[in-house]
Amino acid sequence: MRPLEAAFWAATLLPFVVTPSYLALASQVAITALFALSLDLILGYAGIVSLGHAAYFGFGAYTAGLLSKHDFGEPLTGLVLAAIAAGLLGYVTSHLIVRFRHLALIMLTLGLGLLLAEAANSASWLTGGADGLQGVKTAPLLGFKFDLYGRTAYAYSLAVLFLLFLVARRIIHSPFGLALRGIRENARRMPAIGAPSLAHLRKVYTIAAVMAGAAGALLTQTTSTVSLEVLSFGRSADVLVILILGGAGRLYGGIVGAIIYMVARDQFASMNPQYWYFWVGLLLVAVVLFLPNGVLGGLSALYKRPE
Amino acid sequence: MLSTKDLNKRFGSLVVAQDIALELPAGVRYALIGPNGAGKTTLINLLTGLLAPDAGQIFLAGREISALRPEARVRAGLARTFQINTLFAGLTPLESVAIAVLEREGHAHNWWRALPAFGAAIEEAHGLLAKLRLAPVEHRATRELAYGQQRLLEIALALATRPRVLLLDEPAAGVPQDESAELFAAIAGLSQELTVLFIEHDMNVVFRFAERIIVMVGGRILAEGTPGEVARDARVREVYLGKHARAA
Numbered sequence: 106m107r108p109l110e111a112a113f114w115a116a117t118l119l120p121f122v123v124t125p126s127y128l129a130l131a132s133q134v135a136i137t138a139l140f141a142l143s144l145d146l147i148l149g150y151a152g153i154v155s156l157g158h159a160a161y162f163g164f165g166a167y168t169a170g171l172l173s174k175h176d177f178g179e180p181l182t183g184l185v186l187a188a189i190a191a192g193l194l195g196y197v198t199s200h201l202i203v204r205f206r207h208l209a210l211i212m213l214t215l216g217l218g219l220l221l222a223e224a225a226n227s228a229s230w231l232t233g234g235a236d237g238l239q240g241v242k243t244a245p246l247l248g249f250k251f252d253l254y255g256r257t258a259y260a261y262s263l264a265v266l267f268l269l270f271l272v273a274r275r276i277i278h279s280p281f282g283l284a285l286r287g288i289r290e291n292a293r294r295m296p297a298i299g300a301p302s303l304a305h306l307r308k309v310y311t312i313a314a315v316m317a318g319a320a321g322a323l324l325t326q327t328t329s330t331v332s333l334e335v336l337s338f339g340r341s342a343d344v345l346v347i348l349i350l351g352g353a354g355r356l357y358g359g360i361v362g363a364i365i366y367m368v369a370r371d372q373f374a375s376m377n378p379q380y381w382y383f384w385v386g387l388l389l390v391a392v393v394l395f396l397p398n399g400v401l402g403g404l405s406a407l408y409k410r411p412e
Numbered sequence: 413m414l415s416t417k418d419l420n421k422r423f424g425s426l427v428v429a430q431d432i433a434l435e436l437p438a439g440v441r442y443a444l445i446g447p448n449g450a451g452k453t454t455l456i457n458l459l460t461g462l463l464a465p466d467a468g469q470i471f472l473a474g475r476e477i478s479a480l481r482p483e484a485r486v487r488a489g490l491a492r493t494f495q496i497n498t499l500f501a502g503l504t505p506l507e508s509v510a511i512a513v514l515e516r517e518g519h520a521h522n523w524w525r526a527l528p529a530f531g532a533a534i535e536e537a538h539g540l541l542a543k544l545r546l547a548p549v550e551h552r553a554t555r556e557l558a559y560g561q562q563r564l565l566e567i568a569l570a571l572a573t574r575p576r577v578l579l580l581d582e583p584a585a586g587v588p589q590d591e592s593a594e595l596f597a598a599i600a601g602l603s604q605e606l607t608v609l610f611i612e613h614d615m616n617v618v619f620r621f622a623e624r625i626i627v628m629v630g631g632r633i634l635a636e637g638t639p640g641e642v643a644r645d646a647r648v649r650e651v652y653l654g655k656h657a658r659a660a
Contacts, residue, residue: 280514280530281523287511290500297460297498298512299486299573300520308521 141359143316149354152289157218163336165318191318352399419468443622
């Protein structure tokens with residue numbers, strides 16, 4: 106790990122001492138960063154544009170919620186099971202997803218996301234419908250209770266983010282990661298050099314679904330609530346915005362994007378809760394105009410200039 | 413090495429391949445010529461599986477490959493290049509060729525070990541690029557390469573799959589004439605065991621580098637033979653070669 110990376114991860118511990126009253130927000134940021142990281146694997150590296158990625162986040166969130174509702178509240182087991190469940194959903198849907206590109210792909214992911222959200226809404230006997238899932242109780246994590254200040258929540262979310270980040274980092278530096286970049290750069294050429302592109306895409310899509318499911322489970326466990334919002338189109342759109350804001354295909358793009366977006370939303374919303382999306386819109390236009398490769402893309406261009 | 417039986421393909425009422433029967437022995441350099449719209453690229457697309465034939469069979473080294481997906485045909489030993497550069501613009505030549513080598517060696521599914529652990533594959537990719545004199549630019553983004561270098565990279569990518577049969581779709585398309593001789597010299601220098609079929613319009617190049625020539629017109633094979641035989645063929649002269657044959 107390079108010094109800059111080590112410094113970054115050391116800095117993620119700062120909220121414990123510098124802003125202890127914002128640990129709940131910090132935990133949300135870490136969860137959103139993990140969600141954005143999972144989208145980066147499919148969008149930034151493999152070129153799969155998705156407007157329905159919340160399906161896997163929400164599936165993980167509800168799985169973790171249902172487990173703890175039925176007295177199976179041990180968080181680590183819940184996290185693993187929720188991630189596996191989301192991965193299974195990802196694997197099944199990947200067979201459809203990887204056959205399409207461009208506009209058709211956007212419509213398809215959007216459709217699958219809406220489908221799942223509506224299914225969860227109508228299956229209120231299972232999910233609680235619009236009222237949300239009632240009775241979610243997360244057991245202490247290795248003996249640590251989930252406290253009011255969010256200390257355990259942030260430590261837990263951060264640890265999971267860090268571990269899965271290391272996994273994502275290995276993936277993108279592996280031969281498989283290189284093949285994914287090949288698919289992104291030229292999907293037509295890949296079969297002509299003997300690469301089974303669709304199998305590669307199914308695999309990365311499943312891995313991304315596992316990570317998104319883990320992020321969803323973290324949200325359930327750290328907040329002890331699950332609402333339909335976890336499956337909403339808004340969540341899919343937000344994570345896409347976050348990734349583009351930070352810089353897609355850059356590993357840290359999702360994390361940086363999540364920090365900026367979540368902190369900005371917290372600040373703007375406390376100033377003017379109604380018009381929050383006005384500022385999001387402004388931010389998006391500004392990023393597209395001035396930083397087409399996201400914040401990290403802009404920074405790396407600045408860094409390279411003196412050469 | 414590569415053969416076809418009664419290959420047929422039509423787009424609506426347009427016949428693009430009719431009763432194509434090929435028999436390419438190992439190690440022979442073939443040129444595939446014919447006027448525009450004769451079905452030359454379509455034939456390559458049929459052979460490599462980008463297009464499904466309406467009827468007919470394709471065999472590679474005695475094994476039927478008609479039902480195989482494009483990537484499986486490549487693994488069986490049938491590689492191609494594209495008339496219009498079909499490269500990985502954002503990757504370096506070394507990365508691009510490494511993808512093909514890693515795929516061939518069965519490492520591409522490995523998502524756990526870092527690339528430096530696959531030194532032999534990277535070294536092979538480097539060696540292949542060096543042979544085509546692309547080593548000096550192997551760390552540049554492909555989109556920054558000179559056009560002629562990109563044409564060479566097209567060939568390098570195909571060679572990285574270790575083909576038994578190599579199909580080159582106008583390898584020198586868009587390359588200035590003086591550079592195209594250099595490009596074909598590189599092709600001529602390929603392993604003698606490799607069967608090569610190239611589409612080319614420049615008759616000087618065709619007669620210089622091809623051992624045998626296939627002439628296609630209107631989706632049919634009109635003639636097949638040595639350059640001398642094809643040049644003497646009256647039908648070929650009439651429909652296609654006329655003015656070139658006089659010049660030669």
